Amino acid sequence: MKKDTVLLLNILFVALAGVILIFLFNAPEVTTPHVPKDENHQKFFTMHKKEAEKQCEQCHAQGKEYPLSEDHPPKYRCLLCHIRK
Ligand code: HEC
Numbered sequence: 001m002k003k004d005t006v007l008l009l010n011i012l013f014v015a016l017a018g019v020i021l022i023f024l025f026n027a028p029e030v031t032t033p034h035v036p037k038d039e040n041h042q043k044f045f046t047m048h049k050k051e052a053e054k055q056c057e058q059c060h061a062q063g064k065e066y067p068l069s070e071d072h073p074p075k076y077r078c079l080l081c082h083i084r085k
């Protein structure tokens with residue numbers, strides 16, 4: 001390849017990387033609520049994920065303290081969507 005071509009390709013590469021970065025910075029905010037860090041959830045922060053998820057429905061189920069809304073997304077593996085933060 002000619003030197004000029006290489007230079008041009010490098011510039012294009014940097015420009016493209018810039019565009020992708022701008023795109024990522026402008027991505028909409030994550031809207032999935034985090035697992036709140038309160039006394040109801042504190043113990044789940046240190047627990048193994050699969051272990052913790054077995055207990056969510058003690059409160060987050062129909063007829064319990066805080067049921068999921070009807071349009072809640074598929075609820076397989078709570079903690080993959082609801083980050084503990
Ligand atoms: C002891 C009952 C209880 C258990 C067990 C429990 N939660 Fe909760 N959860 C609540 C209550 C009450 C609220 C609403 C008040 C608050 O923010 O703490 C809540 C709120 C939440 C919210 C925030 C919802 C919103 O509207 O912002 C998420 C996400 C959540 N819980 C996920 C989980 C997950 C995942 C688990 C299992 C690892 C879990 N919870 C286990 C009682 C519980």
Ligand code: HEC
Nearest residue numbers: 032033056057060067068069072073074075076077078081
């Ligand atoms: C596929 C991703 C995903 C999974 C898996 C998931 N959730 Fe959610 N959850 C969401 C999103 C997104 C919202 C916000 C819905 C909205 O605002 O309409 C939400 C909302 C909630 C809320 C607030 C009340 C409501 O229904 O809007 C609670 C509590 C909650 N989830 C608990 C759980 C629990 C407990 C599990 C496991 C049994 C779980 N979630 C699994 C994505 C998920």
